[in-house]
Amino acid sequence: xxxxxxxxxxxxxxxxxxxxxxxxxxxxxxxxxxxxxxxxxxxxxxxxxxxxxxxxxxxxxxxxxxxxxxxxxxxxxxxxxxxxxxxxxxxxxxxxxxxxxxxxxxxxxxxxxxxxxxxxxxxxxxxxxxxxxxxxxxxxxxxxxxxxxxxxxxxxxxxxxxxxxxxxxxxxxxxxxxxxxxxxxxxxxxxxxxxxxxxxxxxxxxxxxxxxxxxxxxxxxxxxxxxxxxxxxxxxxxxxxxxxxxxxxxxxxxxxxxxxxxxxxxxxxxxxxxxxxxxxxxxxxxxxxxxxxxxxxxxxxxxxxxxxxxxxxxxxxxxxxxxxxxxxxxxxxxxxxxxxx
Amino acid sequence: xxxxxxxxxxxxxxxxxxxxxxxxxxxxxxxxxxxxxxxxxxxxxxxxxxxxxxxxxxxxxxxxxxxxxxxxxxxxxxxxxxxxxxxxxxxxxxxxxxxxxxxxxxxxxxxxxxxxxxxxxxxxxxxxxxxxxxxxxxxxxxxxxxxxxxxxxxxxxxxxxxxxxxxxxxxxxxxxxxxxxxxxxxxxxxxxxxxxxxxxxxxxxxxxxxxxxxxxxxxxxxxxxxxxxxxxxxxxxxxxxxxxxxxxxxxxxxxxxxxxxxxxxxxxxxxxxxxxxxxxxxxxxxxxxxxxxxxxxxxxxxxxxxxxxxxxxxxxxxxxxxxxxxxxxxxxxxxxxxxxx
DNA sequence: TGTTAGCACTCTAAGCGGTCGAGTGCTAAC
DNA sequence: GTTAGCACTCGACCGCTTAGAGTGCTAACA
Numbered sequence: 001x002x003x004x005x006x007x008x009x010x011x012x013x014x015x016x017x018x019x020x021x022x023x024x025x026x027x028x029x030x031x032x033x034x035x036x037x038x039x040x041x042x043x044x045x046x047x048x049x050x051x052x053x054x055x056x057x058x059x060x061x062x063x064x065x066x067x068x069x070x071x072x073x074x075x076x077x078x079x080x081x082x083x084x085x086x087x088x089x090x091x092x093x094x095x096x097x098x099x100x101x102x103x104x105x106x107x108x109x110x111x112x113x114x115x116x117x118x119x120x121x122x123x124x125x126x127x128x129x130x131x132x133x134x135x136x137x138x139x140x141x142x143x144x145x146x147x148x149x150x151x152x153x154x155x156x157x158x159x160x161x162x163x164x165x166x167x168x169x170x171x172x173x174x175x176x177x178x179x180x181x182x183x184x185x186x187x188x189x190x191x192x193x194x195x196x197x198x199x200x201x202x203x204x205x206x207x208x209x210x211x212x213x214x215x216x217x218x219x220x221x222x223x224x225x226x227x228x229x230x231x232x233x234x235x236x237x238x239x240x241x242x243x244x245x246x247x248x249x250x251x252x253x254x255x256x257x258x259x260x261x262x263x264x265x266x267x268x269x270x271x272x273x274x275x276x277x278x279x280x281x282x283x284x285x286x287x288x289x290x291x292x293x294x295x296x297x298x299x300x301x302x303x304x305x306x307x308x309x310x311x312x313x314x315x316x317x318x319x320x321x322x323x324x325x326x327x328x329x330x331x332x333x334x335x336x337x338x339x340x341x
Numbered sequence: 342x343x344x345x346x347x348x349x350x351x352x353x354x355x356x357x358x359x360x361x362x363x364x365x366x367x368x369x370x371x372x373x374x375x376x377x378x379x380x381x382x383x384x385x386x387x388x389x390x391x392x393x394x395x396x397x398x399x400x401x402x403x404x405x406x407x408x409x410x411x412x413x414x415x416x417x418x419x420x421x422x423x424x425x426x427x428x429x430x431x432x433x434x435x436x437x438x439x440x441x442x443x444x445x446x447x448x449x450x451x452x453x454x455x456x457x458x459x460x461x462x463x464x465x466x467x468x469x470x471x472x473x474x475x476x477x478x479x480x481x482x483x484x485x486x487x488x489x490x491x492x493x494x495x496x497x498x499x500x501x502x503x504x505x506x507x508x509x510x511x512x513x514x515x516x517x518x519x520x521x522x523x524x525x526x527x528x529x530x531x532x533x534x535x536x537x538x539x540x541x542x543x544x545x546x547x548x549x550x551x552x553x554x555x556x557x558x559x560x561x562x563x564x565x566x567x568x569x570x571x572x573x574x575x576x577x578x579x580x581x582x583x584x585x586x587x588x589x590x591x592x593x594x595x596x597x598x599x600x601x602x603x604x605x606x607x608x609x610x611x612x613x614x615x616x617x618x619x620x621x622x623x624x625x626x627x628x629x630x631x632x633x634x635x636x637x638x639x640x641x642x643x644x645x646x647x648x649x650x651x652x653x654x655x656x657x658x659x660x661x662x663x664x665x666x667x668x669x670x671x672x673x674x675x676x677x678x679x680x681x682x
Numbered sequence: 683t684g685t686t687a688g689c690a691c692t693c694t695a696a697g698c699g700g701t702c703g704a705g706t707g708c709t710a711a712c
Numbered sequence: 713g714t715t716a717g718c719a720c721t722c723g724a725c726c727g728c729t730t731a732g733a734g735t736g737c738t739a740a741c742a
Contacts, residue, residue, distance in 0.1 A: 026734050039686050044735070062692045062734050134481045140474060140491050148489050148499070150481050158489070158497040234598045238591040250579040253594055257575045367705050380715050385706065403705050403721045 001049060008074075009034060010046050011055050015067045015075050019318045022241065024064030069283040069317070072295070076280050076321050106230045108311065108331060113233025115327050118315030119256065123266040124228040125301075125309035131187045132217060135179045137161075137172055137209075145172070147213050159216040161209060171206065178202055179213060191217070227266060229259040240316040243293060251290045256314075264288050266310045269298050278325055283317055295319050299328040301335035311335070342390060349415075350375060351387050352396050356408045356416045360659045363582065365405030410624040410658070413636065417621050417662050447571045449652065449672060454574025456668050459656030460597065464607040465569040466642075466650035472528045473558060476520045478502075478513055478550075486513070488554050500557040502550060512547060519543055520554060532558070568607060570600040581657040584634060592631045597655075605629050607651045610639050619666055624658055636660050640669040642676040652676070 003011075013034045017025045027043040038046075047065055050056045055071035058064075067075070105122045112120035134150040145161040182199050183191065196214055200207035234256050238244045243252060255261045268287040269279055281287065281296040288296070291314065298312035311331055313324045344352075354375045358366045368384040379387075388406055391397045396412035399405075408416070446463045453461035475491040486502040523540050524532065537555055541548035575597050579585045584593060596602045609628040610620055622628065622637040629637070632655065639653035652672055654665045 024734090028734075040734090041686055041688090041736095042684085045685090048736080058735085060693065061736095063694080064734065134479065134487070136477070136479050136489075138475065138477050138489070140495075144495075146475070146489065146491060146497065148477075148479070148487065150487060154481075154485075154501055156487070156499040156501075158499065160495055160497075232598065235591045235595040238587050238594075244587050246579050246585055249590065250576045253579075254576040256598075257573065365705090369705075381705090382707095382715055382717090383713085386714090389707080399706090401722065404723080405705065 001053060003053060003055075006036065007046055007050055007053075008078075009036060010043060011050055011067075011071060012075060014047075014050075014056060014065055015071060015318075018066055019320060022316075022318055024059055024066050026064035029064070067317075069285065072282045072317060073280075073285075076282065079321055080278065080280075080325065102228070102230075105228075105309075106232070108335070109230045109232040112311065112313065112327060112331060113236060116313055116315070116320075116324055117233075117236050117239060118313045118319060118324065119233045119236050119252075120231065121262055121265070121298075121310070121312040121314065122230045123262075123310040124230070125303050125307040126227065126266075126270065131185055132183050133185075135176070135183060135213065135217070137176050137179070137213070139169065139172060142166065145209070147216055149213075149217055157216060157219065159212070161212050163209065167206060167209075175203060175206060175209060179210070183217065227260075227263050229262050229266070231256055231259060231262070236315070240318075242318075243316055248293060252294070252314075255288060255290045261290070262288060265296065265298065265312060269300055269310045269312075270308055278328060280321070293317065295321075297321070297324050297328060299332040301332045303335065303338060309335070342394060344394060344396075347377065348387055348391060348394075349419075350377060351384060352391055352408075352412060353416060355388075355391075355397060355406055356412060359407055360661060363657075363659060365400055365407050367405035370405070408658075410626070413623045413658060414621075414626075417623065420662055421619065421621075421666065443569070443571075446569075446650075447573070449676070450571045450573040453652065453654065453668060453672060454577060457654055457656070457661075457665055458574075458577050458580060459654045459660060459665065460574040460577050460593075461572065462603055462606065462639075462651070462653040462655065463571045464603075464651045465571070466644050466648040467568065467611065472526055473524050474526075476517070476524060476554065476558070478517050478520070478554070480510070480513060483507065486550070488557055490554075490558055498557060498560065500553070502553050504550065508547060508550075516544060516547060516550060520551070524558065568601075568604050570603050570607070572597055572600060572603070577656070581659075583659075584657055589634060593635070593655075596629060596631045602631070603629060606637065606639065606653060610641055610651045610653075611649055619669060621662070634658065636662075638662070638665045638669060640673040642673045644676065644679060650676070 010030060013030050014025050017029060017033060027040040027047060030043045030047075031038060031040040047056065050071075051058065051065065055068060055074065056065040057068045059066060101124065105124055109120045109122040112122070131152045132149070133152050133154075134148075136148045138146045138148070140146045140160070143163050143166065145163055145167075147159045147161060149157045149159070151157070178199060182195060191214070196210070200210050203210045234253060237249055237252050243249060264287045272279070277299070279298045279300075281298075283295065284292050286292060286294065286296055293316070294314050295317045296312055296314050297319075298310055300308055300310055302308050311328060313319070313328065315324070351371060354371050355366050358370060358374060368381040368388060371384045371388075372379060372381040388397065391412075392399065392406065395409060396415065397406040398409045400407060442465065446465055450461045450463040453463070472493045473490070474493050474495075475489075477489045479487050479489070481487045481501070484504050484507065486504055486508075488500045488502060490498045490500070492498070519540060523536060532555070537551070541551050544551045575594055578590055578593050584590060605628045613620070618640070620639045620641075622639075624636065625633055627633060627635065627637055634657070635655050636658045637653055637655050638660075639651055641649055641651055643649050652669060654660070654669065656665070
């Protein structure tokens, strides 16, 4: 058996209706809902076929049908093709250029959640190709030294070091020069042990300081370890009865609170090199444990060469995919443009 | 009518039992539960009195009694007197000295939530008496200057400035000296407009840079504007049926997610100057909207002179106050000691 | 051959009445 | 002052019935 034009129209009608109501939909409803002018009996025959093909499910005998994951998938794939351009003309920068990245992203998540009535996730951009740009040690107090480390992409890391020996300004200057001449422009892979021990030797009695700074450098470069994730709209889960029962809600809230559990999602998204558009995970397709009853739609934005982050929406499987995709594309294009003009 | 010894014993028994079960407790239960050796009928009489006095409530005729806010309050006040010392001997540092403050506090919240089975809140310490300690401008790129600002208490703020004119190293050094000689050791109140314009004049064509740096300084000093709050254990709300119904849960989760809504709590706590111990808010006493059905227990910790933060537990009114107080005192003493030895 | 009307069947949700048990207030007796 | 006893109240629970939605199947129609 094949999925012909009419079957797809009926499937589409079932899904659209189910998205609205959240209730299983029956043959009579479809018979009126579409302009196919078919009786409920005919629809029933087609529905039996669609069920056999695996696109729809019956929760129990004598209930209406609901879309299966496979059904949603088909629907989403077809829909995505159509909606491609729609967004282009809506581009207008709603986001002012916030000075602080974290505020900006938190605000983006909030906006996304508010616009869609689903839960939203935004990950801070991750910096790949990370090279050290600049190191500076400064005296802050009689026995305290501040190390400032700047990595390509202007990620800044500060570390406070306590020094026992009162190291004089001249020695500090030397250390600064030593660090910068050796390390500038290098990536993590390029900083090897030989280099480090050479530097330590040159630093003499201050080799401890070098060791501490190196540690801080390593931490600054692989910043992806504590990937920052912003969320908003957890309360929206409660708007959809199929997610709001205690057990499920508790699981979702936990995942949402322990933001690191969402990192899978971000990783999965960024890993996909040639993924320029929108990614949709339906039900069990999800890379995140504990969200099997949800659908997740994500997009990747790119602030600057190599600085990629993820934005996403989490909601019930019967989410309004069109609205979600539109919102994500919009936000994506805004973020993409933000630092590029 | 007066609250005598026996009435209090009965009240205590009612509360203890209710804490365990979450169900209204009847006279027969109390008759057996206590060692007063009174029949249920006598208990009933006393309970009628306690109800008249406002310490307990009857959800409906022929149901058992549950404690009122006033009843909890009495119970908590008495309990607190007794538990004062118990904690002292348990002090052992479970928290390793984490290098990163934010990680440490997030971990503290997590621990608190895990130990108590309630939701936990931890606020990052706020720095009062804030004085500028150190400013440094460094060239990072041909037209990029990094400004590092260190405030007393070693709060560090970085700002990246883009400069049009290619300002040379000598000029940069001058600006550094200018900034440090004028501003070091000053608090926000002490930096006035006259001072700023004098500096701008001396800076000549680089007055823009001074202006930008001053802005960053102002932001660094009043860091309390974006008070950082860490939470954990939102899922625990679902363990208590009286909080887990959709509407209430949604409200709680929202408050918990929008952490800024919890700032009232922190402010309230810190404002109370001579509050050295534990604060308990029962039901409607709460300073946080949307937590009227909860009890909140908080403590204030002090990392270093003037660096105060708040830790707290949010749970149902029938929370295990003894356990909660013990845990908070423990964590408080750990945090207090952390940077003091 | 595809479409449709009709019918018997299934299953759920909702309403109803009865019963049970926990708990109360009151009264009278100790 | 304490207690036993009793009538009363009220919610939880159980089983039953009913209404309604929706199905699958069959037979008739174009």
